[in-house]
Amino acid sequence: MMIARRGLLAGLGGVGAAGILPFHSSKAHASAVGTGGDSPARYRRGFDNQRIPDLGNGIFLNPVVSGDRPDPSILKDGKDYYMTFSTFDAYPGLTIWHSRDLVNWRPLAPALTRNIGSVWAPSLHKDGGRYFLYIPVKASKGNDIFVSWADRITGPWSAPISLGLPDHIDPCHAVAEDGSRWLFLSGGDRVKLSPDNLSLAGEVEHVYDPWRYPSDWIVEGFSPEGPKIHFINGWYYMITAVGGTAGPPTGHMVIAARSRSLHGPWEHHPANPLVRTSSVDEAWWSRGHASLVEAPDGSWWSVYHGYENGFWTLGRQCLLDPVEFTPDGWFQMTGGDLSSPISKPAGGTAVQHGMALSDDFTGPLAQGSKWSFFKPDVNEADRVKSGGGVLRLAGKGEAPSSGSPLLLTAGDRSYRFECDIELAPEGRAGLVLFYDEKLYCGLGFDKDRFVTHQYGRERARPANPHGASMRLRVTNKHHIIIYDTSGDGGQTWHRFDRGMEVSGYHHNVRGGFLMLRPGLYAAGPGEAKFRNFKFTALDD
Template sequence: MTIRRRDLLVGVAGAGMCAFSPGFTAPLAARTHTKRSSGGSLQTYRRGFDNQRIPDLGNGTFLNPVVSGDRPDPAILKDGADYYMTFSTFDAYPGLTIWHSRDLVNWRPLEAALTRNIGSVWAPSLHKDKGRYLLYIPVKAKPQNDIFVAWADDITGPWSDPIPLGLPSHIDPCHAVAEDGSRWLFLSGGDRVRLSDDNLSLAGAVEHVYDPWRYPSDWIVEGFSPEGPKIHHVGGWYYMITAVGGTAGPPTGHMVIAARSRSLHGPWEHHPGNPLVRTESVDEAWWSRGHASLVEAPDGSWWSLYHGYENGYWTLGRQCLLDPVEFTPDGWFRMTGGDLSAPIAKPGGGAAVTHGMPLTDNFSAPLALGSKWAFFKPDADEAARATSGNGVLRLKGKGAAPSSGSPLLLTAGDRSYRFECDIELAPGGRAGLILFYDDKLYCGLGFDAERFVTHQYGRERARPANPHGGRMRMRVTNRRHIVTYDTSGDGGKTWHRFDRGMEVSGYHHNVRGDFLMLRPGLYAAGPGEAKFRDFRFTALED
């Protein structure tokens, strides 16, 4: 028996989805790519923009991830026939890009909702209440952490300036409306706090309302860490879905648990089948699965969105996964997608539609900040550094290296890829292409008019002679963590292999912390502005 009701969406976490650009269409690639996962199962991806893998297989099934690359802590909102989703964006700005879908499988980015740097954004939530869209935004920042709220009358904005709520000790908020009409924000650790009727300020003190289910003491986890509560009202029950076991660390740690109550005020009873989702072996296709939400599909079926690390690819960050849900006659539910290594029937079936966006950029239009490109830890006026149009990106130099220069980065979701660009220096300036985790861990190749500079382990190293002068075409290939560099002085007709390669499988959270991913990008340092032309990204079938 499956419950198919439409009284969901009391406190569903936010989700972003991208609208289709007016006048822009791109056919899906018919070619597919088949490989065996580490667990031995066949994985066949369809290919889209820039040969990027896409989930919709075009035959009524899909293959996870539904949004690849670093898309952690998915926050999903059903708004009529539309679905919106957003993710943690940490130190990338503009941040909190809203994504859009009509079928939960194919997603496209809209605009970023957060343009002002208020800190590192962790696990936001997106809601709609009284006709107004709401974003609750927890940040790690100095002088103190906090949770902010922003609102908009339209999902595409403009969004209000974020308002601090004064919650320095909690993360992972989720908005919920009780049966008596009161508004609440559920928080990490089993706590909650009452909100004002307009949802924009606190109306009480934080209170503890729930002690999460505990896993057996001999399980291999990162830590208890109860977080990511999601509240859903379905069929007369309030369901609370929580993550425990830690977010990264051992692949078997992060997991999904649930509880329910007839009242939002409790008491809460644990799901008898806890945990509902947990990676049990390092041989599985997806590691550290957790931070789940429920959502009803267009055909009335139920699904869960959560994140996980791809087997062997912590460098890609936590990717967005879609798992079918079945409600049982006793009013509980379960996830039915197994380890998510195999294709799954799409919600309602249907033909494949355009998914994702091209990462290639010819810089003929204003720079797509937020939807495609983002700065790392930008200053308030960072956007003024970049001017794009007529085939040229002009990027003012900042700092002496990527570590001090707020590089301009992309989120790439393939295990292997190549990117290249024509780069022209300003007198005395430096520029290059990089693979960037954070300002302490990155690699890449840069140059000035006389010499190259290699970026290794977050440090600037050898400086061999540059035979090309102040302009060259540069190419970076990341093939399953093996990185090579090539340069060209004739616009890419002839390539020269640079003699320092890298292995980057350790450029990830379990080495450096902060839950980020290894991102391709570009930087400019020193005086003047560098000019970038014809940026091309190509996913490689590995």
């Protein structure tokens, strides 16, 4: 059964006369994730008690990759599957993930190490035995789309090459029936590529006018973006996102068109939209930016992103939806609102899912696959020395806003993280929950006083009884933030007399398409020392 048909959506049940969408709590969402009965299915737990999708009995729960994993670009390469996501201002970025069954995924290594701007909706492809990444960026010195290539998926990847496309985002590589190479772009446009895929061979041309939804639907804006091209059974299928990426939960949607030729003409899918959140009661909001992929057993699936009900703070997470082709050559998504467990595709072998976020700092820092800097400078990596159980982080700036904090991507609704911190003389350091340089919270200290980070500003500075060394702990329990401090390595904890509520630390308040990420920072002169970083996801 396909959801989000035109008749179902036009009324948007529960929308008030003024067009206001009622908010539904995370408690209501949690009870909706189940098998259809009174006993909801529960996530299995992996590294650091983090939720994992594979329930171990032939079924899985979405998301398949949790946390901020937007704009998934997936590549089937023999028995292997590779996927990457938008990483925006986090560097190293564009980590490649690997799977053998589409449900269990593990990170490999980052493909982009030099800060070239905010990375939006990359596209991963293989052509002629070589891997390609097309990388759109938003940058103060000018927007562009870059291409990087590698002979092995794990790299080394070439330095990004500018294509000179400042007015488009969301590229997708495609090969036409005549062997020509093309890059499809936002807005229904495309441009011809050179045979080696590394430069343009023509001018941008408009080739497709996307299907339009009814004018009374509640959306963020038309915004045709994220084209994905697939050649299946003699048809070229173009899958596009319209309706805006965030904003109202009912805005983002998946539409499709097809053609016998990559050069068109394109015929709209008669059941558009194929995916759309129809109510704020659903488990996943703003679903869109879809691709098709064939599973090991020959079945077809779609990966796309969505916001978890009540948890915009986690960013857009990666979802997996079963696909069924119909006798007329069209296809439909069959997973409904993705709130219930779904049978896994058969075949393939499961890799160990995810990674530990805890870190004992006994070896080199896992930059890109685990840790990343926010808006780093060219030599940002020189600030870090990890080994022997200690992370040494040179101070930068005066606060997290100017200090390029070192951050993780956490995908659970509730979690706790803690760390031993030792200051340099006159230095400052602490733990943060960081959206961007203007919106973050956390707790830091110098040798005499604490500093509370609230709403992206530095506020109260109560006395610090522990001196230049202490263990800090931050708990995020469904958006409620609790701070604890310890002067004896965590044997005795003292509740800090200031908490936070951070459900509004997200894109629909601040913009930027990011997530609220846990991490650490060091400011001022010298270097701070961090030891025994422990992350623990908390059961809901």
